[in-house]
Amino acid sequence: xxxxxxxxxxxxxxxQMNNCENDTWDKVFPLSEKVNHQKVSxxxxxxxxxxxxxxxxxxxxxxxxxxxxYAAVAVSGPFGATKEQSSGLYAMKMAERGFVALAFxxxxxxxxxxxxxxxxxxxxxxxxxxxxVDYLSxxxxxxxxxxxxxxxxxxxxxxxxxxxxxxxxxxxVASTMYDMTRVSGNGYFDSADNESARYxxxxxxxAQRLSDPQAMAGGVIDPLPxxxxxxxxxYYDYYKTSRGYHARxxxxxxxxxxxxxxxxxxxRFLYYINEIRSAVLIMHGENAHSRYFCEAAYxxxxxxxxxxxxxxxxxxxxxxxxxxxxxxxxxxxxxYDGGYTEPAGKGEPKNMIPWDKLAEFFEKNLx
Numbered sequence: 001x002x003x004x005x006x007x008x009x010x011x012x013x014x015x016q017m018n019n020c021e022n023d024t025w026d027k028v029f030p031l032s033e034k035v036n037h038q039k040v041s042x043x044x045x046x047x048x049x050x051x052x053x054x055x056x057x058x059x060x061x062x063x064x065x066x067x068x069x070y071a072a073v074a075v076s077g078p079f080g081a082t083k084e085q086s087s088g089l090y091a092m093k094m095a096e097r098g099f100v101a102l103a104f105x106x107x108x109x110x111x112x113x114x115x116x117x118x119x120x121x122x123x124x125x126x127x128x129x130x131x132x133v134d135y136l137s138x139x140x141x142x143x144x145x146x147x148x149x150x151x152x153x154x155x156x157x158x159x160x161x162x163x164x165x166x167x168x169x170x171x172x173v174a175s176t177m178y179d180m181t182r183v184s185g186n187g188y189f190d191s192a193d194n195e196s197a198r199y200x201x202x203x204x205x206x207a208q209r210l211s212d213p214q215a216m217a218g219g220v221i222d223p224l225p226x227x228x229x230x231x232x233x234x235y236y237d238y239y240k241t242s243r244g245y246h247a248r249x250x251x252x253x254x255x256x257x258x259x260x261x262x263x264x265x266x267x268r269f270l271y272y273i274n275e276i277r278s279a280v281l282i283m284h285g286e287n288a289h290s291r292y293f294c295e296a297a298y299x300x301x302x303x304x305x306x307x308x309x310x311x312x313x314x315x316x317x318x319x320x321x322x323x324x325x326x327x328x329x330x331x332x333x334x335x336y337d338g339g340y341t342e343p344a345g346k347g348e349p350k351n352m353i354p355w356d357k358l359a360e361f362f363e364k365n366l367x
Contacts, residue, residue, distance in 0.1 A: 004284050013330070069141060072136040074133060075104075075158075078336065086152050122264055133149070160174055172279070173361065176332050276318075279361070281323045282301075288332035
């Protein structure tokens, strides 16, 4: 089957890309014996080249085939991470369960093109998902009418935005989601949701553009102070230990350009999600600091209103295929890879991600 797939040449940005040509295994998780793996690349409508990992079920595995074609899933996230981390694991697990699955690096990130690095754009990132659907739709092994997407963390909100915009997406999973536009414009827990705070932030960003547009900020704190909130410790446990560290995950490790995500603070992703007619599963951890994002998004999508959203819109025309799933005992980062026992990166996986549930959701809705 893989012989029929086209492996385009990798477009090298100024990022670490040691394994682009030889396709050696460089993920933070082991390769499953149940799947085949191939590195691929494809173009977006903005002219960027995205690099991805394509996972397919081996021929002797049970697969969801209609007329010899597979249902397919495109995966990205978390925000700032790369395909060698959580998104690749999700894609591989879906391939184990009979789907063609693509994990890809977004524009400006990892092995994908885009300059300057450490940059994000609501429009470009939404297009990244739609370009992945373009790529999957053209594969001879894929049924173009049976394609879904998975967005993790900040890419959960992007996935919902893509599903609202692109009717080819027949099923969407948003896992441990952030609404990056909401947190960028309002602060955590809407602590800066007022005109004065936003005006002050806009002034600072405007000044930054002239003083030093390449200045960096954010990233995962290292070394980790003792008095940080638990969710910051959780990020450290994933991104800074052998559990999830990867050299190309620069946005997660050493931060973003200060003005690199400016457009997110003045945008809102979820305005039209109440009009998504296709199936949506929003999955979050019970103990996640970010749980308020998923619950608000679900209720806004289904009911047309939710706390934290000023606009009230019409209820969803297809509420019966929308689902909110809260995973008992799970934190935000537990849904990156299933969670680990202490010490981070050295214990045994908790397996808190309901992989079979995700497969059942896609099997049901990608018929």
